Amino acid sequence: MNDKIGPQAFADFEREVHRRFLEAERDIIADEMARFDTDADAVIIDGKVHRRVLRQKQTYESTAGEVVVERTLYKDRTDTEGRCVSPTELSLGIVGGFRTQRTARRALWVVTQMTPQKGAELFGRAAKLTPSKSSLQRVAECGGGGVCRPAECPQVDRPRAKVTSER
Numbered sequence: 001m002n003d004k005i006g007p008q009a010f011a012d013f014e015r016e017v018h019r020r021f022l023e024a025e026r027d028i029i030a031d032e033m034a035r036f037d038t039d040a041d042a043v044i045i046d047g048k049v050h051r052r053v054l055r056q057k058q059t060y061e062s063t064a065g066e067v068v069v070e071r072t073l074y075k076d077r078t079d080t081e082g083r084c085v086s087p088t089e090l091s092l093g094i095v096g097g098f099r100t101q102r103t104a105r106r107a108l109w110v111v112t113q114m115t116p117q118k119g120a121e122l123f124g125r126a127a128k129l130t131p132s133k134s135s136l137q138r139v140a141e142c143g144g145g146g147v148c149r150p151a152e153c154p155q156v157d158r159p160r161a162k163v164t165s166e167r
Helices: 007-035 087-092 101-113 116-127 133-140
Strands: 042-045 048-062 065-075 163-165
Touching: 007 048, 007 065, 007 087, 042 065, 042 087, 048 101, 065 087, 101 116, 101 133, 116 133
Parallel strands: none
Antiparallel strands: 042 048, 042 163, 048 065
16 A cells, blocks of 8 residues: 555554445445335335335445435325335334444443543544534433433334335
């Protein structure tokens, strides 16, 4: 990668190797997440028919950083107040609409150990992840009030909806 020698040259080399592996890891994670998309006219989620609304890209936060995945959104048309749902997110247990389970667990652990501001700094320095202070604050408050412990978080490891394509 570089013919320079010395401590700074080696630090640059390490940084570049890490960057390349994270890039490959993000690509692999995005491909695997995309496998969980259901692209059909309708799906059955928890026994209710949901019709296709649109297909669009969504950015998710993984342990390797942000990944962009195209997924399909569906809605129960009998529920006028209902929101669109993504079978991909339901199948993978996406937390808060954008975090993978593993990333959510890490974020929960960090905010139980330090302030959201310090947590955001730690993720930026150690993992090159970019959660905002406010997104980490929401993780801290996910239990409805105080700090949510990883084992008690209502969004981590919640039961998954059963998703099947309508025939």
